[in-house]
Amino acid sequence: MKNLIKVERARHDLTQADLAEKLGVSRQTIHAIENNKFNPSVTLAIKMARFFKVTVEYLFDIEEA
Amino acid sequence: MKNLIKVERARHDLTQADLAEKLGVSRQTIHAIENNKFNPSVTLAIKMARFFKVTVEYLFDIEEA
DNA sequence: ATATAATGTAAAGTATTATATACATTTGTA
DNA sequence: TACAAATGTATATAATACTTTACATTATAT
Numbered sequence: 775m776k777n778l779i780k781v782e783r784a785r786h787d788l789t790q791a792d793l794a795e796k797l798g799v800s801r802q803t804i805h806a807i808e809n810n811k812f813n814p815s816v817t818l819a820i821k822m823a824r825f826f827k828v829t830v831e832y833l834f835d836i837e838e839a
Numbered sequence: 840m841k842n843l844i845k846v847e848r849a850r851h852d853l854t855q856a857d858l859a860e861k862l863g864v865s866r867q868t869i870h871a872i873e874n875n876k877f878n879p880s881v882t883l884a885i886k887m888a889r890f891f892k893v894t895v896e897y898l899f900d901i902e903e904a
Numbered sequence: 905a906t907a908t909a910a911t912g913t914a915a916a917g918t919a920t921t922a923t924a925t926a927c928a929t930t931t932g933t934a
Numbered sequence: 935t936a937c938a939a940a941t942g943t944a945t946a947t948a949a950t951a952c953t954t955t956a957c958a959t960t961a962t963a964t
Binding site for chain 4: 789815
């Protein structure tokens, strides 16, 4: 696992569709990011992190430490 | 100004070309990001922030507070 | 003032992000 | 089991990040 989106989503009890709507993107985008199909823009990353009240580094970079 | 790349670059006494090389991207990419021509990927954003030893939020989101 | 380094700009091309739609598969629950 | 919701997958398309090359402008130093 390379990011904690699924975990944070579970913590907030949101479906992919829910989160997509909250962030103003498509469900496929959430799915793809969650499964490392691609690398979102820093803007979307910051939006997500802010939504979950965590840092970008925490949300997207937990592997490296 | 929407990001602090130019400032951090100055603090580290690096040219755009220097920074580009350190991060493995083109000088034009640095220039474009610095001047808000586009929105980098979260991966590049994290690389940059890590390079400067600051957070992504600090580097890219100082306007909002 | 002139040379040089640094930055700005532009255009064409490639790669990747993101959308929309549709359908298949998995998971949870009555 | 059967139904519904959630997630996974596929394909086509649009938008944009990023590269390369090349040249113009601005700043810095001699």
